[in-house]
Amino acid sequence: MALPRRRFLQLCASASLVPGSVFASPVHEPYLWEGTGMGGDISITLDGFSNLSAERLVSMAKQELTRLESIFSLYDDSSALSLLNRKGYLEEPPPELLQMLDLSADLFSQTRGAFDPAVMSPVEQSAFSRRKWSQIKWDRESIKLPQDTEITLNGIAQGYTTDRICQLFSAAGASHTLVNLGEYRATGPKIDGNPWIVGLRDPSALWRVNSHVPLINGAIATSSNATPLGAHILDPETHAPPNHFKSVSVTAPSATLADGLSTALFVLPLEQAIDVVTLNEQTGAQFTMRDDQIRSYGFWPKYEI
Numbered sequence: 001m002a003l004p005r006r007r008f009l010q011l012c013a014s015a016s017l018v019p020g021s022v023f024a025s026p027v028h029e030p031y032l033w034e035g036t037g038m039g040g041d042i043s044i045t046l047d048g049f050s051n052l053s054a055e056r057l058v059s060m061a062k063q064e065l066t067r068l069e070s071i072f073s074l075y076d077d078s079s080a081l082s083l084l085n086r087k088g089y090l091e092e093p094p095p096e097l098l099q100m101l102d103l104s105a106d107l108f109s110q111t112r113g114a115f116d117p118a119v120m121s122p123v124e125q126s127a128f129s130r131r132k133w134s135q136i137k138w139d140r141e142s143i144k145l146p147q148d149t150e151i152t153l154n155g156i157a158q159g160y161t162t163d164r165i166c167q168l169f170s171a172a173g174a175s176h177t178l179v180n181l182g183e184y185r186a187t188g189p190k191i192d193g194n195p196w197i198v199g200l201r202d203p204s205a206l207w208r209v210n211s212h213v214p215l216i217n218g219a220i221a222t223s224s225n226a227t228p229l230g231a232h233i234l235d236p237e238t239h240a241p242p243n244h245f246k247s248v249s250v251t252a253p254s255a256t257l258a259d260g261l262s263t264a265l266f267v268l269p270l271e272q273a274i275d276v277v278t279l280n281e282q283t284g285a286q287f288t289m290r291d292d293q294i295r296s297y298g299f300w301p302k303y304e305i
Helices: 002-008 051-072 080-087 095-110 129-134 157-171 255-267 270-279
Strands: 009-012 031-037 040-046 089-091 118-120 142-144 149-151 177-180 184-187 196-202 205-215 217-223 245-252 284-289 294-298
Touching: 031 051, 040 051, 051 080, 051 095, 051 157, 080 089, 080 095, 080 149, 095 142, 095 157, 095 255, 157 177, 157 184, 157 217, 157 255, 184 196, 184 205, 184 255, 205 217, 205 245, 217 255, 245 255, 245 270, 255 270, 255 284, 270 284, 270 294
Parallel strands: none
Antiparallel strands: 009 196, 031 040, 040 177, 089 142, 118 149, 177 184, 184 217, 196 205, 217 245, 245 284, 284 294
16 A cells, blocks of 8 residues: 555655764765665665764664564564454554554544544445444553454554654754655755755656655655556545545655645545645645646745756
8 A cells, every 4th residue: 555655756866873973974975775664665865974874874764664564564464553453452552553543543533534544344344434443442451443444554654654763863863864665754954954855756647757845854745546556545435536636745744744644635625635734734735636737735845946
């Protein structure tokens, strides 16, 4: 589910770490690490660090990624989320999983059910999934799912993991980094003070970038069903692919919020989507309409050459 969306964002042109002991320097060229995780290709760009310092940062990021995948990943049968879905309950759940459920509940409420992590079995598809979400119970001791219901966090887990890695970088004193786990988040500008430039691909022609977004501190995520694998975002009420937009991109202070909102806004009609955008400070959205018109709302950053 996460893999197709990664095709819609692209970094344009380039662009030890013990806390307080190593600082970025314009002497060093940007360091790029590429790998796989969370079901897709990922990358980390570090500007102004020596290779040794950059490698230490990447090592920290990889450890955190592996740890969080063991909680959230649906590709890992032994993850906490996979165990929850298989058994229908989970005792002593990891605090990160509880936090993700709290964040999901906030987004569910804010978007009036457009963001819905509850997934029903085929025999239950005739009932509204929002009824199932309301029946999920969780606290520090356990998580309990209603019968024939599972949870997918693909609409928010990548963003959450991105934020956690960025928090590690910031705590280590790294302020010129860009993390891409499907959503991009910057912990500051490039070492020369210029923003990172992220290109948004044309959903009708994925080989072409049709707009650019500058990032300094914040994140961007894009959702679309225009992928080689077909529709992967479904309306929680109708269980059919929404047909309001070709793509929706969201900028926000955190990758978690950008990730979750881009998924939810893709489901909503334009007027309702605009209402959600205006509820969040420093959040903007760009909609590629079915007729290829591009409309921007809220705190959408302008790119000036």
